[in-house]
Amino acid sequence: MPLERFEEVRALPLFSEISEASFSALMRGAYVQNFPPHTELVTEGDPADFLHVVASGWVELFSSWSDRETCMTLLRPYGTFILAATIKDRPYLLSARTLTKSRIIMIPSEDIRDVFDGDSVFAKSIVRELAISYRESIRHTKNIKLRTSVERLANYVVKHHAHAGGGGSFTLDVEKKKLASFLGMTPENLSRAFAALKNHGVEVSGSTILLSDPADLEAFARPYFLIDD
Amino acid sequence: MPLERFEEVRALPLFSEISEASFSALMRGAYVQNFPPHTELVTEGDPADFLHVVASGWVELFSSWSDRETCMTLLRPYGTFILAATIKDRPYLLSARTLTKSRIIMIPSEDIRDVFDGDSVFAKSIVRELAISYRESIRHTKNIKLRTSVERLANYVVKHHAHAGGGGSFTLDVEKKKLASFLGMTPENLSRAFAALKNHGVEVSGSTILLSDPADLEAFARPYFLIDD
DNA sequence: CGCAACGCTTGATAAATATCAAGTCAACGA
DNA sequence: TCGTTGACTTGATATTTATCAAGCGTTGCG
Numbered sequence: 001m002p003l004e005r006f007e008e009v010r011a012l013p014l015f016s017e018i019s020e021a022s023f024s025a026l027m028r029g030a031y032v033q034n035f036p037p038h039t040e041l042v043t044e045g046d047p048a049d050f051l052h053v054v055a056s057g058w059v060e061l062f063s064s065w066s067d068r069e070t071c072m073t074l075l076r077p078y079g080t081f082i083l084a085a086t087i088k089d090r091p092y093l094l095s096a097r098t099l100t101k102s103r104i105i106m107i108p109s110e111d112i113r114d115v116f117d118g119d120s121v122f123a124k125s126i127v128r129e130l131a132i133s134y135r136e137s138i139r140h141t142k143n144i145k146l147r148t149s150v151e152r153l154a155n156y157v158v159k160h161h162a163h164a165g166g167g168g169s170f171t172l173d174v175e176k177k178k179l180a181s182f183l184g185m186t187p188e189n190l191s192r193a194f195a196a197l198k199n200h201g202v203e204v205s206g207s208t209i210l211l212s213d214p215a216d217l218e219a220f221a222r223p224y225f226l227i228d229d
Numbered sequence: 230m231p232l233e234r235f236e237e238v239r240a241l242p243l244f245s246e247i248s249e250a251s252f253s254a255l256m257r258g259a260y261v262q263n264f265p266p267h268t269e270l271v272t273e274g275d276p277a278d279f280l281h282v283v284a285s286g287w288v289e290l291f292s293s294w295s296d297r298e299t300c301m302t303l304l305r306p307y308g309t310f311i312l313a314a315t316i317k318d319r320p321y322l323l324s325a326r327t328l329t330k331s332r333i334i335m336i337p338s339e340d341i342r343d344v345f346d347g348d349s350v351f352a353k354s355i356v357r358e359l360a361i362s363y364r365e366s367i368r369h370t371k372n373i374k375l376r377t378s379v380e381r382l383a384n385y386v387v388k389h390h391a392h393a394g395g396g397g398s399f400t401l402d403v404e405k406k407k408l409a410s411f412l413g414m415t416p417e418n419l420s421r422a423f424a425a426l427k428n429h430g431v432e433v434s435g436s437t438i439l440l441s442d443p444a445d446l447e448a449f450a451r452p453y454f455l456i457d458d
Numbered sequence: 459c460g461c462a463a464c465g466c467t468t469g470a471t472a473a474a475t476a477t478c479a480a481g482t483c484a485a486c487g488a
Numbered sequence: 489t490c491g492t493t494g495a496c497t498t499g500a501t502a503t504t505t506a507t508c509a510a511g512c513g514t515t516g517c518g
Contacts, residue, residue, distance in 0.1 A: 070371070084360040127352070145413050149504080188506075226292075226320070415477080420496070
């Protein structure tokens with residue numbers, strides 16, 4: 001496969017600093033593939049044959065147990081999954097599915113491990129990526145264990161409002177159903193949590209969120225950089 | 230500090246395979262220190278100046294928000310904390326305290342990063358350690374999000390019973406209070422959860438747990454290798 | 459166009475979990 | 489030895505969250 005196909009990949013943080021030799025070694029066995037929405041990419045328990053990188057679109061990492069399912073992560077470009085399984089050569093702990101039409105880069109795990117051994121720059125990138133994901137996971141757990149569902153939603157709104165520029169409104173970028181699962185509640189409960197935030201100036205209309213008093217909402221949410229940033 | 234002091238350290242998985250030069254570079258600035266029980270070792274938000282390794286004793290990683298506190302991890306020898314913060318040179322996301330008298334190895338983060346850059350064997354160990362912790366964190370989150378508190382307790386009992394040899398009884402190795410927090414519930418609720426498991430042959434007497442029908446308990450708990458192993 | 463499917467909401471109810479308040483018991487120190 | 493402390497338990501109650509059941513509105517498709 002010609003390297004030109006991977007120009008976009010070359011620019012990703014994980015690959016931008018590595019040597020040409022390492023890069024071509026990684027790309028030799030790599031794919032870039034387009035997937036339609038709602039396509040299951042990997043299933044938890046499967047062997048970790050490929051490292052995946054989201055080049056475009058939205059991908060959900062989720063997990064199931066005994067009839068229940070929960071959304072663990074929502075990935076945008078250029079998130080990776082599931083690095084830890086690739087490194088350890090162990091089964092995936094999470095399943096992944098596309099939420100939108102997505103472009104996914106798949107690199108054989110063996111190649112990752114090989115290049116990792118020989119290229120300390122790549123090793124550093126891998127570690128950085130892994131550390132980011134790990135810290136993200138800890139934040140998620142803290143959010144779930146330390147806050148009620150209304151507090152989690154309030155902080156989600158504060159964060160995404162700021163992320164969208166803080167102009168008093170923003171648009172939810174995932175289905176409410178999915179958001180509910182990510183925040184660890186049922187869709188019904190999410191509706192009620194939004195209703196509870198009316199007292200703090202949150203108006204919901206479809207996927208548009210209007211904040212009439214961001215300061216009040218923030219005072220209620222009490223965002224904390226060791227959970228939310 | 231003479232290297233002989235660090236014989237026990239040398240044997241740890243993180244250090245057993247690295248070169249003598251790398252090892253002495255790491256130990257040059259390292260301490261080994263004894264702490265009494267209930268001593269706070271690091272506080273979340275602090276800069277990550279040292280990588281810590283538990284050489285003996287029990288250490289709790291915990292986190293707080295707005296008057297609430299939750300136990301995130303219970304560490305025995307030879308667990309490390311908090312590697313991700315050390316690597317990323319970012320503040321700790323978790324606090325740590327000793328639960329028992331403990332012996333802790335502290336290695337300056339800068340040295341870790343330096344040796345990491347030059348020694349690919351060490352880099353590999355670091356990555357393996359990080360991947361293990363990351364996967365542990367994902368399991369914990371899955372456990373919390375996918376199971377009720379009684380189910381979490383049932384699985385905890387099944388797991389620790391097996392770990393103790395499966396002879397029909399075992400001893401809890403942490404306070405029930407702490408266990409409750411780790412499992413994401415209040416102490417009162419833990420008591421009631423134990424009471425609920427009586428139906429499945431679980432008898433509690435102090436810190437001793439007796440299982441009269443392990444098969445029944447296991448059928449109820451439905452342990453799952455992608456959460457519990 | 460009209461129908462079906464689906465996401466979302468709302469209400470009623472139930473289940474899970476937390477809180478508050480005693481009370482027991484064992485460990486520990488004066 | 490006594491008294492205190494603190495972990496643990498139990499009961500009563502409140503809060504939080506989930507479940508079940510309609511119903512509404514939009515989307516997409518025959």
